[in-house]
Amino acid sequence: MLKIRDLKAKVKSLDKQILNGVDFEVKKGEIHCIMGKNGSGKSTLGHIIMGNPDYEITDGQIYFENELINDLPTNERATKGIYLAFQNPIEIPGVTLANFFRYTTKKFYSEDIPYPKIRKQIVELLGKFGIPEDTMRRYLNEGFSGGERKRIEAMQVLVYKPKLAILDEIDSGLDIDGLKNVVKYINEYVEQNPDTSIIFITHYSRLLQYLSPNMVHVMINGKIVLSGDMSLAKEIDEKGYSWLEDSIKT
């Protein structure tokens, strides 16, 4: 599904190197977690997979379904089946959630399905994720609480049905019940669509207890320094990251 080889990238405007050679692979139907402290480069990795114009790949390759996508426009990545739930969703004043979905769903649903039917599904999904229907009239992410943003970002996985969903810090800003609720529907979705691959990005393991990932990766200074199974996550939970940092230095 996704294969990343020795990926190096920098912030365009600052000429600041952030990813220093990332290698990893996610197969069809697998669930991965990327952990790491704040500032280690996790979000940047997600954005580079999605094609954020703020960053520039200086070396390495990203393959999606065996196609090199380094230079593919973001919207084509999306329609090929990559979805990124933003850690910090962008506010777009003037664009209502209703208009937003009216436009985006056109890209993922057959023309034969009348929009009112799609809209009904979306309203139902929003409901499941704890978002009232009248939010459809509000402007995209403008003035939304942290929790609302996370719920709506996560819920869109169920709308666009991507092959690969990257969920960046879906747990931050959500209270524990909210988090349980979001994870419940994501897990339910994955059960029903077992080919979906998911990457959860988190800097803390609270989320992990609700998941059963195939692999856990630890990112430090723009590199994946260690990969393992759930036991790695447990270790980090107990010991933090510093023992890993120390082991890299030596």
Added chain:
Amino acid sequence: MEDRSVLELREMAENYKYDFKDPYLYKEVFEKGLDEEKVIKISKIKGEPEWMTEFRVNAYRIFISKPMPTWGNTEILNKINFDDIHYYVRPEEDHKTSWDEVPEYIKKTFDRLGIPEAERKFLAGVTAQYESEVVYHSIREDLAKQGVIFTDMDTGLKEYPEIVRKYFGTVVPPEDNKFAALNSAVWSGGSFVYVPPNVKVSIPLQAYFRINAKNMGQFERTLIIAEEGSEVTYIEGCTAPVYSSHSLHSAVVEIIALPNSKVQYITIQNWSRDVYNLVTKRSVAYENAKVGWIDANIGSLLTMKYPSIYLLGEGARGEIISVAFAKTGQHQDAGSKIVLAAPNTSATVTSKSISVGSGRASYRGLVKVYKEAKNSKVNVQCDALLLDPESRTDTYPVIEVHQPNAAITHEATVSKISEQQLYYLMSRGLSPEEAKTLIIHGFIENFVKELPMEYAVEMNRLIALEMEGSVG
């Protein structure tokens, strides 16, 4: 040129009657360029009453004596070559473009908007007739029963000379500006609407349905009179691009809203990209009358258009809602003029402009409050949306208040689309064009809501089309 007496003019006109028998001279009227004799000939060919001939000649003299505007986009404006323009085209000879001459982008737009074949030919100027006669006739009969007059301006002048004479040129006198003077001298076509007292016209009068009535002319002249207590909505234009072989379009629209009447005038104009669209639109509203201009300007090379409302009677209200869409190479210089001259009058102006590429949109607004306008209120809101780094917008508001207790607000906003906003929308599958279209959709939603359903749908489709391929 010294003023000639009316008598002399009359004499000249008499002589021209004979001249028309001379095929050479007759032909001359249709040649490029303009002079006083030609103005008289135009009037005579149309068989107009003498007062109109005099009106035209007087207007021509004003046109000659007035300098070009020194404001606005003078660089584009001064490229107009008045000697290289046909000022009168015999109706049966107009629209002689061949389909092959119609630019590709316009044909493509017809396709995408799903404009029927017969209409395409008309809109592109290939045919003069648009086969909606049947529809039009039944509407016309209903209207006639109510005493409503809805006809082209030339016919209006022939059949209802007293009404026309009473109001024509009273709202926009030829002295108003150079282009109003030019229109007054050489006008042809346009609509004449008269609504008798207390008649409420339930369907919008659509110039579109009676397209064959020459109303998309180069120098069209529209006059709408709403008698006391009457109501009428008039719609001109359509979303489809109008291809014209004439590069200068200078229309005048006059609205007289008598006490307690309501008039709404909706325009959707999408001229082809080489057209100068220089229009004078003005209305007067008497006691408790309400006038609304809803105005969308999409095409053209340069548009200069500032719909005006003069609130002359106590309690009169006005509303102007406009959208201008300027693409690369285009300048939409639009705005509004609100004059309050009576107590308890109020007006709102909402102006939205969108600039794409190097497109330029300007808002030019005047609010003038006379001492008489006690307890009056004006709210002006101008919002500009810039889609690209090269896009440009300017605002030139002028507020002149002679009544201290008037409440005037003017608010202007400029928004841009950031790269991260675009990226966010693209991450949900939208191309940059689609993402921008979505943003525009939200930006003009309040305007589109004002349009009749079918126009609203077309308007949204058109914006999407206009955005296609405009990004790059």
